[in-house]
Amino acid sequence: MGVGAKRNLSLFARYATLIGLALMVLTFSLLSPTAFPTVSNFVNVVNQASLVVIIAVGLTMTVMMGELDLSVGYVASLCGILVVGFMTTNGLPVWLAIPAVICIGAAIGFINGVLVAKLKINSVIATLGVGTMLTGLAFAYSAGAPLVSGVPPIFVDISLGRWIPGIPNNIVLMALLAGLLWFVVERTPFGQEVQAVGGNASAARLAGISVDKIKIIGFMLSGAGAAITGILLASRLGSGTPGAGDSYLLTAFAAVFLGSATLRDGEFHILGTVIGALIIAFGFNGLNIFGAPTFSQYLLQGAILIVAVGISSFSRLLAES
Amino acid sequence: MSRSSSPRIPKCSVTKVSQQQILARTVNTLPNEEGGAVLLDAQGITKSFAGIHALRGASLVLRAGEAHGLVGANGAGKSTFIKILAGLIRPDEGQFTWDGSQVSIGDPHHATHLGMTFIHQELAFIPHMTVLENIMLGLPKRTRLGSIDWQAIGKQIAPIAQRVGLDVPLGASAKTLSPTQNWLVNICRALVRDARLIVMDEPTAALAAPEAERLMAIVEDLTASGVAVLYVSHRLDEVMRLCKRATVFQDGRSIGELSGPSLSKASLIKAIVGGELGEQYEPKHFPDRNSQVALRVEGLSRAPRVKPVSFDLHRGEILGVGGLVGAGRSELARLIYGADKRDSGIMELEGQSYDPRSSTDAVQRGIGLVPEERRAEGIIPHRSIAFNMHLSSLAKITFAPIPILNWSERKARAKEIADKLLIKPRDVDVPVVRLSGGNQQKVVIGRWLLRRPKVLILDEPTRGVDIGARAEIHRLISQLATEGVAVLVISSDPDELPELCHRVIVLAEGAINGELNGSDITRNAIIAASYA
Numbered sequence: 001m002g003v004g005a006k007r008n009l010s011l012f013a014r015y016a017t018l019i020g021l022a023l024m025v026l027t028f029s030l031l032s033p034t035a036f037p038t039v040s041n042f043v044n045v046v047n048q049a050s051l052v053v054i055i056a057v058g059l060t061m062t063v064m065m066g067e068l069d070l071s072v073g074y075v076a077s078l079c080g081i082l083v084v085g086f087m088t089t090n091g092l093p094v095w096l097a098i099p100a101v102i103c104i105g106a107a108i109g110f111i112n113g114v115l116v117a118k119l120k121i122n123s124v125i126a127t128l129g130v131g132t133m134l135t136g137l138a139f140a141y142s143a144g145a146p147l148v149s150g151v152p153p154i155f156v157d158i159s160l161g162r163w164i165p166g167i168p169n170n171i172v173l174m175a176l177l178a179g180l181l182w183f184v185v186e187r188t189p190f191g192q193e194v195q196a197v198g199g200n201a202s203a204a205r206l207a208g209i210s211v212d213k214i215k216i217i218g219f220m221l222s223g224a225g226a227a228i229t230g231i232l233l234a235s236r237l238g239s240g241t242p243g244a245g246d247s248y249l250l251t252a253f254a255a256v257f258l259g260s261a262t263l264r265d266g267e268f269h270i271l272g273t274v275i276g277a278l279i280i281a282f283g284f285n286g287l288n289i290f291g292a293p294t295f296s297q298y299l300l301q302g303a304i305l306i307v308a309v310g311i312s313s314f315s316r317l318l319a320e321s
Numbered sequence: 322m323s324r325s326s327s328p329r330i331p332k333c334s335v336t337k338v339s340q341q342q343i344l345a346r347t348v349n350t351l352p353n354e355e356g357g358a359v360l361l362d363a364q365g366i367t368k369s370f371a372g373i374h375a376l377r378g379a380s381l382v383l384r385a386g387e388a389h390g391l392v393g394a395n396g397a398g399k400s401t402f403i404k405i406l407a408g409l410i411r412p413d414e415g416q417f418t419w420d421g422s423q424v425s426i427g428d429p430h431h432a433t434h435l436g437m438t439f440i441h442q443e444l445a446f447i448p449h450m451t452v453l454e455n456i457m458l459g460l461p462k463r464t465r466l467g468s469i470d471w472q473a474i475g476k477q478i479a480p481i482a483q484r485v486g487l488d489v490p491l492g493a494s495a496k497t498l499s500p501t502q503n504w505l506v507n508i509c510r511a512l513v514r515d516a517r518l519i520v521m522d523e524p525t526a527a528l529a530a531p532e533a534e535r536l537m538a539i540v541e542d543l544t545a546s547g548v549a550v551l552y553v554s555h556r557l558d559e560v561m562r563l564c565k566r567a568t569v570f571q572d573g574r575s576i577g578e579l580s581g582p583s584l585s586k587a588s589l590i591k592a593i594v595g596g597e598l599g600e601q602y603e604p605k606h607f608p609d610r611n612s613q614v615a616l617r618v619e620g621l622s623r624a625p626r627v628k629p630v631s632f633d634l635h636r637g638e639i640l641g642v643g644g645l646v647g648a649g650r651s652e653l654a655r656l657i658y659g660a661d662k663r664d665s666g667i668m669e670l671e672g673q674s675y676d677p678r679s680s681t682d683a684v685q686r687g688i689g690l691v692p693e694e695r696r697a698e699g700i701i702p703h704r705s706i707a708f709n710m711h712l713s714s715l716a717k718i719t720f721a722p723i724p725i726l727n728w729s730e731r732k733a734r735a736k737e738i739a740d741k742l743l744i745k746p747r748d749v750d751v752p753v754v755r756l757s758g759g760n761q762q763k764v765v766i767g768r769w770l771l772r773r774p775k776v777l778i779l780d781e782p783t784r785g786v787d788i789g790a791r792a793e794i795h796r797l798i799s800q801l802a803t804e805g806v807a808v809l810v811i812s813s814d815p816d817e818l819p820e821l822c823h824r825v826i827v828l829a830e831g832a833i834n835g836e837l838n839g840s841d842i843t844r845n846a847i848i849a850a851s852y853a
Contacts, residue, residue, distance in 0.1 A: 187726050189715035196712055199701035206660070206698050207712040207768065208684025267703065319703070 013315040017262040021279045028286040035289050043168065049281035050174035051229045051236075055245075056252040056259075056273045057181045058225020061218040063256050064185070064198045064268045067116055067123035069219060071108065071131035072226040072252060076245025078138040079105050079230030084240030085141060088150040098231055105227020106220040108134065113216030138242050147240035159235035170232055177228065181221070182270040194218060198268070250305055254280055257308035266316025280304060357385035359418070360518060360549050366415035368401055375401040377573040378415070385517070386547040388540055390560035390567030394593055394848050395646050395813040397570040399553055403520055407439050408432040420517075436517035440507045440524060448496035452487075453478060455495050456510050481512050485539055501532045508539065512548075519543065520551040525559060526647045528625075537563055555645045556830075557586050557852050571595045586852075594848045605639075606839050607823035612636045613671065615807030616776045618657065621666035626652040628831040629666060634776065639798065639808045641822035643815070643847040649831035650811045651693055654778050657809075658690045659683040671775060684713055689774035691765050693781045693811075695758065699765040702754035706744065707735035709753050709764050714772040738767040743793060759783075759790025766797060777801060778809045783817060795821055815844040829853035 029037040055072055062069040079101045086097040108130065115126035161169050185191035193214050196204040205211050229248060234240050258279055259272025283304070287297060361383040368376040376398045383389045393399050404410045406417075408426040417424050419435050426432050432439075446455050453475055462469045475491050482491060487505045489498065498506065504524060511519045521540075525533035533556075540550055540563055554560055560567055566580040569592040576595070579588055616634040621627065626649040634640050642650050655661045657668065659677025668675040670686055677683040680690070692698035700709055711718060711731060718731045735749040742763040744756075753764055762782065769777055779798065783791040798821060802808050812818050818825050819842045827835040827850035835850030837843075 187728065188724055189719060189726065190724065192708065192711070192715055192726070195704060195708070196701050199704055200697075202698045203692075203701055204712070206658075206680055206690055206692055208681050209712065210679070210681045265703075 009318055013261060013311070013318055014263050014265065017258055017275065017279060017311070021275070021282065024279070024282055024286065028282070028289070032286075032289050036286065041285070041289075043166070043171070045281050045285045046171050046174075046278070047168045048285065049277045050168075050170040051232055052248060052251050052255055052277045052281065053174045053274050054177050054232070055226050055229040055248050056255040056277050057178050057270050058222040058228075059252050060256050060259070060268050060270055060273045061181070061185075061194065061221045061225075062123070062215075063260075064194055065215055065218050066198050066201070067215065067218070069109075069112060069127045069222045070124060070249065071112060071127040071134065072222060072229075073246040073249030074131035074134040074138075075105050075108050075223055075226035076230035076233060076248050077241075077243055078134045078141075079227040080234035080237075080244050081138050081142045081147060081240035081242060083155075083231045084147045084151055084234050087152060087155060088147060094152055094155050101231055102224050102227045105223040105225075105230070107223070108227075109220035109223025110216060112223065113219030116219065117212040117215040135243070135246075142240060142242055144242060146242070148238070151238050155235055156238050157235075159232050170236070173228075173232065177225070178270060178274050181225075185270055190214070190217070250301060251277075251280060254301070254305045254308045257305070257312040261308075261311040261315040265319030266312050266314075276308070357387055357547075357549070358421075359383070360385040360420060362418040363402075363406070364416055364418075366402065366405060367413045368405060368410065369413060374573050376405075376412070379570060379573060379575040381568045381575060382578065383518070383549055383551060384566075385549055386544055387565060388544045388550040388552055388563045390564035391551055391553045391570065392555070392557065392560060392567060392589055392593060393570035394815065394851070396572075397593075398573040399570055400522075401573075402570070403439065403522060403551075403553065406432065406437065406520065433514065436515060437520065438511035438514055438516040438518070439520045439522070440504065440511070441522050446495045446498075446503065446506070448494070450495055451492050452489060452495055452498070452506055453491040455506060456491075456513055458510075460513070478509065478513065481509050484542075485509055485512070486535070500528055501535065504528075504536060505539070508543070516548060518549045518551065520553070522553045523555065523647060524552070525554065525556060533559070555647070555852065557589050560589070561586055569593055590849055590852055593852075594845045605821075605823050607635070607638050612638075614669075615671060616657070616675075616809075617669040619667050621653070621656055621668065622664050622831075623652065623656055623661060624664055626831050627656060627663075630828070630831075630833055631666075632826055632833070634807045634809060636775075636805050636807050637802050638824065639802045639810060639822045641818035641825035641842070642809060642811045642828060643818050643825050643851065644828035644834075645851045646813060648828040648851065650828055651780055652831075653828070654690065654780055654809070654811060657683070657776075657778060658688060684772075684774075687775035689713070689769040689772055689777045691762070691769065691777070691779040691782055693784070695761055695765065695785075700753050700761055703752050705750045706739060706753055706756070706764055707732060707749040710735050710738055710749075710767045710771055713768050717771070734771065735767075738770055741770070742767055742797065757787075757790075759786035759794070762786055762794060763790065763797075766794065770797075770801070774806065776807045776809065778811070780811045781813065782810060783812075783814070815847050818847060819843055827851055 035041065055076060059069055059072050082104060083097050083101040086092040086100060087094060092100065112127050112130055115121045115130070116123045159170055163169055164172060185194060193204070193209050196207065196209055197211050197214050201211055230245050233245055237244060255276035256268060256273050258276030259274070260266050260268045262272040262275050264272065283300065284297065287300065359382060361381070363381045365378045365380060366376050367378050379398055379402055381391070381402070391399055401410070405412050406426065408428045408431050417426060424435065447458070453471065456478060457474060463473050464470055465473070478491060485505050485508045487502065487509060489502055495506070508519070525536060528536065537559060540552070544550055552560060552563055561584070566578055567584060567589065568575050568578050569589065571593065576592055579592065612635045614633045615636045619631045620629040621631070622629045630653060632640070642653065644650050652661070656663045659680050659682050675686060677686065696702065701712070715726070718727050718734065719725055720727055732749060739747060739749050744760050744763050744767070753761055756764065782798065783794050786794065798808055798810065810818065810821060822842060825837045825842050825847060826833050827837070827847055829851055830853050834853055837846055837850070
């Protein structure tokens, strides 16, 4: 393959996911012109995607540094139970329960970060171990049953209400948090250091960057993002349910890896993650509209993850060859 | 080197070579008046990489059962010669005669088949396998009822292990081996493979004196039993003791074989340095010897590579650190930079105690490093020029105290430095991976121009860059010194230090072996001081 052909292919790869999204929307619109291409359905899809986006942009912070955080789904599950439990069992007001639980998410991230950066434990193992323990804690706290009674209406309104007419609050929160993290990554010294650690950790260390510290903060942001998703999920469900957030792990990973092949050559970035999450949400929405059986959703979920990681590695390979 | 068994190597089985053969190998070729018959005759070996000559007609004649020394300064072509011998790279010109017949060594298997084995500085083993498994790696093994009969193989290997004095059980895990034991296992490996020539590249570089002594005794034993050894070393005393003949490489040429009375340490050094004086440079006298001491180093050491080293580095001074590869120069830099912990010694930075816990700490205190391995340790390859330049001084381009980057100032400052350093391309948003080596190096130097350290350490600042970029980098280093930065330059290029430095210290085997000032700083003086 010539250099020119390679560059063209590399350019094409950057936009391939966006072209895929456009083709998918087009196909669904043609096949189901009444149900799919409507404003209310699009708002619905983005609303569905919002929780995935929030957990996935947090996850992006760790993946950008070459680490994986497999605990995010379990953090979301535990935090959903905790926030409901704090309000109903412990009688904490909403405005106190929410920040407390976000802090707990960040603290779990701190533990992950210390295990990975200071104790040099492989991040897959460390976060899987921590995540499994969190599941145990969630069951211990909730005795295995969903916490449903006494959830304050104001808490449920966070997810179901509309501060801006026509736009669900989760979309607003998603936009705010993704925008904030984009800004942190692209426009602050910390974000530049995160990118440097991910790009070449030895060079970053010799340039004077405290690699361990940056990694720990990255895991804390990932934990906090997962906690927020857990809280919003509990608000949407009106309950704290064990295991409710577990499935977000794979979806978030698929979004992150799809995003890395979008607009850039296999580099993880916040905007890409947001687009990746939207692609997945539109895909599932389409399947729902056509009444695809439940089993096919699992098939699609697994296939998307594999394809996403494949595209990501492939576009990196293209850029480096 | 891959050791997978191949049908092209029919003879590599211990079952076929009896222990008696291994233990009491006799030279079956007729000895000539100078000792053994010629085993290896390499003539006119030439090799160039991308137009640069690594070897220009080097020759070497080695006789069966002799220990033959191969010496030369950094870049004289020794490593290239060994790689060609091992079949790792192919020569452009030249011919090899092995045991009387002309051969062309196509690949590592072929070299093994001929009876050559190579023991490199980094002795590679599979750590979680046993000593015996490592010795037998890639060889066909005796089986019993379909499974490998390790007991029988062990019995066969035991006398060989005993002969070289291997003092660990064959069943021990390879990762527990000391450097000496590692080396002994390699010798066993060579003997089991029926080696007629063992090439040893800096075998004692990482060893203390008593261990080196033990290894030399084994080399003497090997040659007495008819195995030839090509002994490649910077340690001329060892070469003198072991070898009756030595070949000296200089600038890719073999400039002669020294033997008998003509072989002495002085004659070796003379041959290594060569007759040429190198380019003459205007001696650079340090303008202000009374200027403040920026960095004081006293008794700094870390075993085994850095023995206690002391020096003062003044503000505005360019101090060169010369010496051979492996002399401990980069290791010294890592100690100053806080990348490694020192065993002993104290440091002072502008009169205050300096004890870096990490490289982050060192940068905070005002030390900068341009590392030797540019790609692995210098740059973030897929990020832009601007990104890479600002990496050590991000706090300077924020709207302090708010930690947000001033994007326009970021770009403007990067552009300013890129223009000053004549970096191509001028667009500071281009990823540095697309730049040439010289321009990448300028980006790393630009990082420290933005940071303004008190002390800047440059490790091999112009390795692999073209002549134009080299001159520009030298100009920059001089300019930084004029502005008051204390500069420490490590270089293996014997012409670089005379061109650049006010003063040069030369390390040999981890200790300062010479200090040169002003007009005494010459290529030859540096090379001569490189040999302890």
